[in-house]
Each structure stands twice: as structure tokens, then as C-alpha cells.
Amino acid sequence: MTDTATTTGAQAADDVDEATNKMAIGALIPLLITFILGTLCLQGFDLVFQQVGVAVGAPEHASLITALPSIVLGIVCFIYGSLGDFVSLRKMVTVGLVTLLVGSLFGFIANYFFQANLWTVITARVLQTAGEQVAGSAYLVVATKYLRNSLKVIFFGLFTAGYQLSAAIGVFAAGLLSSLSWQFLFLIPSVTILFLPLLLKNLPAKNGNGKKVDIFGFTIFGLGTAFLTLFFSYMNWWLLLVSVVLFVGFGLYIDRAKSPFVTPAFFRNVRWIMAISLIALFYFVNYCISPFFNAIGHDVYGMSTIQVSDYVVWAFVVATAVGTSSGVIVGKIGRQHAIITAGCLMTLGFVGSALLVKSGFLVLTLMACVFYAGVGLMYSPLISTVLGTLPKSESGRGVGMNDLIMNVTGSIGIAIFGGLMGAKAMSGSSLVGATGAAASYSNLLLVGGGVLALGVVAYLVFRKKIYSDAA
Template sequence: MSSQNTQTEALDKFDPRQDPEVTNRAAVKALIPLLITFVLGTLCMQAFNLVFEQVGQDVGDPAHASLITAIPGIILGIVCFIYGSLGDFVSLKKMVMVGMAFLLTGSILGFLATFFITGNLWVVIIARSVQTAGEQVAGSVYLVVATKYLKPSLKVIFFGVFTAAFQLSNVIGILAGGWLATLHWQFLFLIPVVTIFFIPILMHNLPSDSGNGKKIDVPGFILFGGGAAFLTLFFSFNAWWMLIVSILLFAALAVYIHKVEEPFITPGFFRNVPWLLGCLLVFVIDFTPNWFSPMLNAIGRDVYSINSAKVSLLIVWGPVVAVIVGCCSGFIVDKIGRGASIICAATSMAIGMLMVAFLAQKNTIFMAIAPIFFNGGQAFLYSPLVDTVLGTLHKDESGRGVGLNDLIMNTTGSIGISVFGSLMANPALSKGSLIGKTGAGATYSNLALISVGTLIVGVVLVLILRHKLYGSRTDLQNER
């Protein structure tokens, strides 16, 4: 009974200064329902990513269909940053309550509004944005709890489990998106509603303490979030005034954090060279993943004349393999090191993209094989990449580190899908290709080769920056 009381107290207070073993058990007990909630929310996002073009056609606005993915992606990046950063200041339990309220509201209203009332594109975008704002709370809180309260030997393992869960949501999301798209895509909104049953479990297990007790820097959050939002919107709409607004907001933030006593992010963050270089690495390597499934879906439609349901059955094996790789990634990273793991992961992703560029339009079998390499590499990438970035920060900065890392990952993905979406309409890419095709086939092949180029740049950056990222050690295998 005494042991049970001690663990209950740990769950309520979640004080990392208590016995490490008790804290680890409490953290794991909180992480499991968070992981399930994250899977269900991300599943919905991945399903919409697969079928956004069909949704745009159904509501009569195919030209702006990519905004169904791009704008919620912007929202995702901003709330990732907010949720993660708030983990240093406020109660994780309260954060989850607010996030779940957004998730359920967006899910129910999105379904009702699009199924029974209207098919307007902006109704879909707004509902998905509200839903996205809520669904990410589980992922962000999971990473904060894992970073702050797990012992070091468990961190990469739970990062790997997180990756496996993300890939599992990809598997189910691809199948659900392909299947429901042949019926009514509106039902995709209802996928996360089941998370309502996890609320009591989460409320019982999450810590209720309020971080470090410092006052929340609301103006700082607004300036940073606004700057990031307008920067990403610029790549979606190509409106130069948005870029100017973004620059002005970031300039105002730079002045602000030097003037106030306790800004949410200090100037020291931006003087931390290893952290900045880690963020640069994330930006380069994470530029293409969001575009992979939509590109294969487009190839299936335009080259083979098959629908999303059939495409999903082809490409689902990639995420299936990624689930397995994600479960093992933490153990592998612990053996070969973060730098070597990132190189292996990016190389595998590049092989998958090369198959898309040269082989996917010759035989549908390569539409099934390419995702195995790409999604498997993506799953292996997450744990060492996140651990590399967060390893450059002090433990007291881990919440903000998680938030900023998630912001960069998600806004980079949104920028990437916006850039590639606009390039699809560029007639220059359709005039010729290395596979001898023109038209849509040439465009997809050329886009895949551009993606390969970004991944090669990422590998080169790891080799060049390894001393800055991992210290003075020259052996990549010792970076653990």
C-alpha cells in the first residue's frame, strides 16, 4: 500500500527530484494513453493528406485543395510550438483538457458541417484546423514528459516508440483515407472522436503541477507564432506582403526578448550554435516527407488510372515496415549513434525517392517497394534527429526545445508540400525527364529527383556539422 501511495503522489506532483524509478514508472503510465490519443489524431491527418485532391474536387475548388493540408499543417506547427513551450510553464493536465476540447469540437462540427450542411472548401479547412489544434496536444505532451521525466537510457527508446506510433497511424490513415474516400470522406472527421473515452485516464495519470511557475510570456508567444504563421502562408499563397509581415514580427521579437526580464525564449537560444545547426538539419531533411504519399496517389491516378483505395493498398506496406523500424530504432541508435543513424535514414529515404523517379511509372510493384525504403527511413530518422536537437539544450529548456523542434518540423513539411504542390503546375517540369516521359509523368519524376537532392544535402550537412552537433568526437558511431 505504501508503494502504491508513493506512485499516486508521483503521478499527482510528477516531481523529477523524487526516486528515479518511481518517476519513470509514473511517466510510462502517463505516456501510454497519450500515445493512443496521438495515433488516432494523426491517423485523421494522414487520411486527409492522402485524399485532399479528391476533397477539393468534391467541393468544387480543386485549385486550392492543397490548402486542406497546408493550412492545418501551419496550425499544427504553431500549436506544437505552443504546447511544447508551455510544458515549461503550465500544468500538462490543463493543456490536455484544452487540446481535447478543440479536437472533439473540430471533429464533430467538421463532420456535421461538411456532410449535412455545405461542401465549401473553407469549411473543411477551418474544421481541420480546429481539429488539428487539438490533436497535437497528446504528441507534444508525450515528448515533454519523455524528455523531462524519463531516464536517458529510455528516452531514445520512447522516441522510437513514438515514431512507430506515428507510422502506425500512417498505415491506418492511408487505408482509412483510401477506403472512406470511395464512400464519404466526411467520415474521416469522426476518427478521433473515440478519444473522448481516454480523457478520464489522462486526467488521472498526467501531472497537475505548473512547470517552473514563471509567468507565461503571452506577447512573446504571439510574436513568434505570428511570424512562423505568416512565413508558412507566404509559401502557400506567394504573397510578398506576408513575408514582410513575418520579417517584421520576428524583428519585433528580437527586440522584445532583449528588453523584457523573463521572455519565453531568451537570446541565449539563438546564440546556441549547435541548436541552430540542428534546426537547420531538421529543416533540410524534413522538407519532403509530407509530399511522398500525395505524389504516389497522383501517380496512381494519372499514370495507372487507379483510385485512392487501390493506391492505399499498394503504399501501405511502407508504413507497416516503418512501424517495425520505429519500434527498433531506439535500440539501433543507442548502438551506432545519432549521426550514423541520420545518415542511414536519409539514404534509405533517398533510395525510395529514386524508385519513384525512375521505376514507379513502369510497374505498380515499385509503388509498393518505394514506400518501404522511404517510410522505413523516415521512421528510423525521427529518434536520432529529435535527440540530436534536444541534446543541445539544457533540461530546463526541454519544453521549449520540443515546441520549437515540432514547429520547425511541421512548418517545414507544410512549406514543402506547398512548394511541391505549386511545382506540379509548373509546365517546365512536364516538358521532359530522365525516364523519357513528358506531361504528368515527367513532372512526378522530376519532383522526386528534387526531393532526392534535398536528402543528399541533409547527409552532407551531418558530415560537415558533426563536430558542432556532437562535440569534438570524430567517430559518428560514438555519438550516443
């Protein structure tokens, strides 16, 4: 069947009216700005966490400044998206922005005017992360439920462009951020509280489906996610065992509970399972390209991190430009061709980097730009495709699952590839005749390209079923 930016037949027939569409646009812009500023703050602390660890007298525990908020991010991504089906978005966003403001002010005041402490930094970052993510989740729920179908891919594209813009600013400002008083980083997202009146005006006030929130179900699933994320951060097998036990318990619970937040039928949706598997494949290497290039620059070309960032920042700029234009591109060529094109670009970026690892860092940067062009194009049509397999009543849970799969598979990918990079695995020989570190990185990049190529093949195999109107 032909495919433009349409959703499933059921959703296409259930488009929103002009007043609802206008309301959605009025809410999406401030939510996007809030998400960008929160992500920029996250990027800033990711860049200077080691400096902060030294400043607070705990350099050996500096990684906790990013690790613990990342665990919180993985949990709240799912919970916030899912809550969009049950509770008022006004209440959810209000709580989120207030939490973000409290975290920002607490972090700055406690660490600037008083003795800086590791746990005040971590507490503030956890609060900021929990508060900031509500903007991203609410944005996707509003775009899915209250925006006209013809505009969805455009605003999905703007969302990924906003993320890439934040990453570009963070990478480009690496040297500057490391020279500033790091406490001021806490204040970056604090101005978002000014958007609250506008959001309260435009966000829908109704309480989702009116059902009682399944607190127990959210808790057990959230704990399972937390232990799974901890496992891939620290590779302690007991963490994985606890996670498996919790998820098995969750499965037994939703099979017997009267009103679970998600039913077993949700996971029996074959079209959704096929579509969500594409996210797992295409985003498996999502966190890997920057560490790869940083390691190649250091070990193969003798470059510093700041020198590498001066090159790699252009890849994020390309991703931002393509992400901003992705709605128009999808409108011209359709979702199916857009996903295939994006997947091929991402694969080419990895494979090209592998084959050209010793051809100069400028050439590698061009390959990074090819990869990130694919990343910028992929998000909008892929998310639209995945959410198109679900009824609108389950779109919030769909958004939550998308975020969860992206975070978990990306974490698995960086844990696996990061460990292999550190061990200089596959360093004996390579297709390009390199040895040592260059051979290791070339071979690992080829493996990553293979995963992305598998994603393209899986899409070609699954797409007829995914876009069918069968229930």
C-alpha cells in the same frame, strides 16, 4: 567519441528516478493513442475534403477544410511544446482534450443533424486540430523531461511509428472513407476524453519553471508563423512581408523584454543550430513522396488514386515497423550510425525512384518502402540528438521548435515541388532517357534526393560539434 542512445553529459548525469520514469510511461501510452486517433481523423479529412466541399455546397473553397486547420497545427505545435516549460502539463492536456471533444461533438451534431455548412466544418476541424496536437506535444515533453535517458529513443520511435500507422490506415481506407457518411469522421477522436482520469493521475502537476507565460511573445511569434504558413500555401508575397516584419519585431522584443519565453541566447546555441538544420534538410521532402507517386501513377501508368494507394500503403507499413523497432536499432548501432543509415535510405529511395521511374509501379513501390524505412528510423535518433543540445529547462521550447521547423520546411518543400510538378518542369530529358511527364518526375526526384544527400553530408560535417559537451 562513441555514441549510443545517450544524451549530453549534463543530461546523462541528471537521469530521473524510477517513480518519475514509471509516471512518464503511464502518461505516454494514452497520449500516444490520442495522437494516433487525432492524426487518423486528420488523414480522413485530407482524403475526402473535396467530397465534403461538394456536400456543403462550396466545392471551390474545399481546400480551406485542410488549409486552415494546417495553419492552426503549425502554430499550436510550437506553442504547446514551448508551454511545457512554463505551465502544468495536467492543465494543458485537460484543456486540449476538452477542446478536442467539443470540436468532435460540434462537428458531428452541426453537420449531421442540421444543414451542413463549410464554416461549421472548418470551425470543428480547427478545434479538433488545436485539441489533438496537445497530445503530441505533451508526449514529446514528457518523454524528454521525465523519461529515463535509456528509454527516450524507444518512445521517440513509438511516436513516429504511431504517426506512420495513422497514415497507413488513412491511405488503406481511402476508398472506404469516401463511401462513408463523412460526418462520422468527426467522432473518431472523441473517445480520447476517457483517458483524462489516467492522464491526470500520471502527468506532473508542477507548473514548469513557475515563470509568467509570455503571452505577447507567443502571440507575435504565432502570428509570424501563421503568415509564413499562409505564404507557402497561397504564394502571395505580402504574406511573406508581414511574416518577416513580425519576426523582426519578435527579435527586437526578446532582446529587450525582461522575461521573454525564449531569449536571444537560445538562438546563439551553435550546437542546436547545427542540429536543427538537419531537421530542415531531412524533412524538406517529407510531404512530397505521396504526391510524387500519385502523379507518376496517374500520368505515367494511367492508375487511379485508389490503385496508387493500394501500393503506397505498404511503404507506410514499413515505416511503422521500422519506427517501432528504431529504439532497439539505435541501441544496437548508436544514434550516429542510425542517422547516417536513415539518411542514406531516404536518399536511395528518392534517387532510386528517379532512375527507375519507368520500370514499373511495383519497383517504384519498393523504392518508396526504402525511403519510408529511412523515415521510420530517422525520427528517434535525430530528435534525441537535437534535444540533447539543450538543457532540460529548455526542452519544451526545443520540442516546439522541432515541430515548427518540420512543418514549415515540409510546407516549403511541397509548395516548391508541387508547383514544379504541376508545371511539368524539367520535362525535356532525363538521365534515364525518359521524356515528358516521366522525365519531369525523374528529374524532380533527383533534386529531392540531392537535398537528402546534402543532409547526410551536413551531418558528417557537424556531428563532432553537435555531440561535444561544450556549452
